[in-house]
Every structure is written in structure tokens, then in C-alpha cells.
């Protein structure tokens with residue numbers, strides 16, 4: 288890379304420029320409302336709170352804090368939304384991974400947990416409206432059933448929604464109705480939930496980042512946190528500067544390796560998505576006329592939806608850990624064709640992957656590494672919703688209210704020996720096991 292500035296480049300600048308990455312070549316990066324260009328951190332700054340990581344967790348934390356008049360800085364190693372937040376399926380699904388585990392040890396907080404499972408949706412909807420964020424937010428979602436036991440699970444969920452008297456439409460679909468709604472006979476039933484939906488995640492993340500900046504937050508890109516010094520104040524250093532703050536929040540999720548006591552407690556599971564070329568009106572009418580987001584119930588799951596410009600975005604697992612678009616497309620397209628053989632001649636325009644943090648105990652990992660250093664990560668596949676809840680919880684606990692924080696902080700997942708070096712191999716073995724379980 289050529290350095291065009293007139294001043295000579297120094298070694299620290301070189302470190303940042305060398306390691307910082309641009310967005311992966313996803314459909315989202317190609318259709319982002321704009322390319323962010325926040326500065327690199329240079330020099331020593333002071334803030335109330337320093338947030339490490341510019342995905343949904345970090346940006347949502349920063350925005351909530353800025354709304355509450357905190358002076359907040361965000362350090363992002365690459366670009367805002369560069370990680371899972373700018374690459375995911377965009378499915379806005381209520382619920383918290385490991386929810387049942389939380390209720391098993393404390394059934395008395397069922398109402399609180401129920402409110403929390405929808406809180407991320409409320410925050411997103413309010414922000415989209417209030418800050419006028421253009422992110423294709425649309426409601427309409429179905430959980431599909433592949434086996435009879437899945438139909439029973441959907442029936443139980445439908446009963447739960449009815450009992451709670453939720454303010455949106457929800458109904459079970461028969462096999463014939465599912466086939467009519469999704470243009471495939473791959474499923475034997477479904478639960479339609481109009482309170483869930485889908486959105487363009489990178490545009491949401493960028494919109495929230497800009498909202499935080501409009502309230503005074505300072506965002507730095509290409510500014511990886513490389514060191515944390517603890518004390519009454521916490522000092523977070525990058526290659527070219529530092530932020531001294533009353534509090535720090537670690538929000539690097541599966542991409543964070545600075546604090547091993549946080550990153551060693553989950554499996555880094557890769558998930559992949561392909562985006563077709565835009566489909567014709569006729570094709571749309573046959574495969575998804577109601578524009579639902581769709582998720583199957585398997586451990587090794589598949590999920591899909593239409594983008595605003597009518598591409599099919601189809602996600603799932605690959606037996607692969609890299610980023611080669613051809614390899615990803617060659618593995619995912621056959622699986623898409625099992626659901627929609629009529630799309631055989633459709634071109635795949637984009638293929639990309641990202642890493643999901645899945646803790647052993649499945650419960651999102653929220654906690655603290657020091658009295659003034661908090662972390663929040665590892666939401667398994669439920670991040671779009673739960674990261675927004677988590678941002679609010681981080682802001683609450685910094686403000687001295689720990690009720691929701693405490694629900695999660697007691698579920699510290701066990702440390703996984705060797706996960707930093709052998710994570711991919713462990714995940715491969717786990718997926719063989721879970722893939723077999725899905726077949727039962």
C-alpha cells in the first residue's frame with residue numbers, strides 16, 4: 288500500500304495500516320448507505336467510558352451512554368460493523384440463547400426474562416424511527432419445522448405467545464400453508480411470528496454509530512486496543528494513542544483476543560451466507576410472496592430471507608473456515624437448491640462468512656474483569672436482538688443498576704482449554720455430533 292501523506296510514515300501507523308481490514312466482500316458492504324471513515328486514535332484522550340469494538344454491542348452501548356450524556360469513545364480495530372454485526376443474516380428474532388437455563392435456576396424472574404427477550408426489538412425500532420436509520424427494517428418471520436418433534440416445539444411456542452397476549456399476529460401454519468407461504472415442500476409446518484423480522488445489519492450499525500456521534504460520542508476506526516492498564520481509571524492503548532476512562536467495556540465478541548479470560552469461554556463458529564442476483568417478480572411470487580425471514584430448527588441450521596433489492600440471502604454452515612467466495616458458493620448453493628430447485632440457473636453474486644461466539648453453556652456472557660471493566664459477548668445466533676439489550680445493560684451497570692446484568696453475570700461459561708489454537712477443529716467435531724443429532 289502506498290502512503291500518500293507528505294509526512295513520513297512511522298512504525299505505529301504502519302502497524303495500524305497493516306493489520307486493519309476493510310469490510311469483507313459481502314452484499315451488505317456493497318449496498319452500505321455509506322463507507323465510514325472515522326479517524327484513527329492519535330494521542331492521549333480522556334473519556335467517561337471507553338468501548339472496545341464497533342459492532343452492535345459496542346455501538347449500542349455507546350449510543351445508550353451518549354443518550355444518557357456520558358462522554359464515550361469507541362475503539363474499532365477495522366471498520367464500524369466489520370465483524371458479525373455487518374455480516375449476519377439480518378434476522379431480527381426474539382429470544383435469548385440459553386433462556387431456559389436462566390429460568391431453570393431462577394423461575395421467579397420469568398417476567399423479567401420475557402421482557403428482555405423482546406427489548407432488543409424495541410430499542411431497534413425506536414432508533415430506526417427516532418434517528419431515521421435507513422436499514423430496510425421489515426416485520427414478518429417464520430420458524431419452520433422439519434420433523435414432527437419440531438411441530439410440537441412450535442406449538443409450545445405458539446401457546447406461550449398466546450398466553451402472554453403479545454401485540455402482534457402469530458399463528459401455526461400447516462404443511463400446505465407453509466408450502467404456499469414459502470414455495471417449497473421442504474418443511475412440514477411453521478410458526479409465523481409478525482413481531483420478528485429482518486433488516487440490513489450493516490446499515491443499522493452505521494446508522495447507530497452516526498447517531499452516537501451526533502450526541503457527542505467519539506469513534507475511532509483502524510484503532511485496535513492493544514493493552515489495558517487497570518486502576519481507579521482504566522487506560523486502553525492503541526498503536527498510536529490511548530484513552531483513559533472511568534470505565535471500559537470489552538465488546539469485541541468472537542474477534543477479540545486481547546483479554547483471554549473473556550475470549551477463551553466460547554467456540555468461534557463460522558457461518559456463511561450467499562446472495563443471489565435479484566429475482567424476478569414471478570420468482571418472488573413463487574418462493575416468498577410475503578417477504579418472511581425464515582429459520583430452520585436444526586443445531587446446524589439454515590436461514591434465509593430476501594434483501595430489499597430482492598436477492599435471496601441464504602445462510603448456513605460450510606465444511607470450511609476461509610473466505611474464498613467460490614468455495615463458499617459451491618458449498619451453499621446446493622443446499623439452497625434443495626429448498627428451491629427452481630433457482631438452479633440463478634447466479635450467486637456474493638458469498639461471505641463471519642464468526643459467531645457460542646459459549647459452552649449457551650448463555651450470553653456478560654461480566655466484569657475488574658471493578659471498572661465490563662464485557663458483553665457470546666450471544667450464539669441471537670445477536671441482532673440481544674446485542675441491543677446488552678448495550679442497554681452495559682450502560683445500566685455503569686450507571687449503578689445491575690438487575691439485568693446480574694441475571695447473566697452468574698452464568699460464567701467454563702474456560703475451554705486450547706480454544707484459541709484448536710477452536711476450528713473443536714467446532715468441526717462438535718458439528719459432526721450436532722449434525723447427527725439433527726438427523727434423529
Ligand SMILES: Cc1cc2nc3c(=O)[nH]c(=O)nc-3n(C[C@H](O)[C@H](O)[C@H](O)COP(=O)(O)OP(=O)(O)OC[C@H]3O[C@@H](n4cnc5c(N)ncnc54)[C@H](O)[C@@H]3O)c2cc1C
Nearest residue numbers: 340342343344364370371372375376378512539641670671
Ligand atoms: C454469518 C452470520 C450470520 C448471523 N446471522 C444472525 C441473524 O440472522 N440474526 C441474529 O440475531 N444474529 C445473527 N448472527 C450473530 C450476530 O451477528 C452477532 O451475535 C452480533 O453481531 C455480535 O455483535 P458484536 O458487536 O458483539 O460483535 P461483532 O459484530 O463481531 O463486533 C466485534 C467488533 O470488535 C472489533 N474488535 C475486536 N477486537 C478488538 C480490539 N482489540 N480493539 C478494537 N476493536 C476490536 C472487531 O473488529 C469487530 O468489528 C450471525 C452471525 C454471523 C457471523
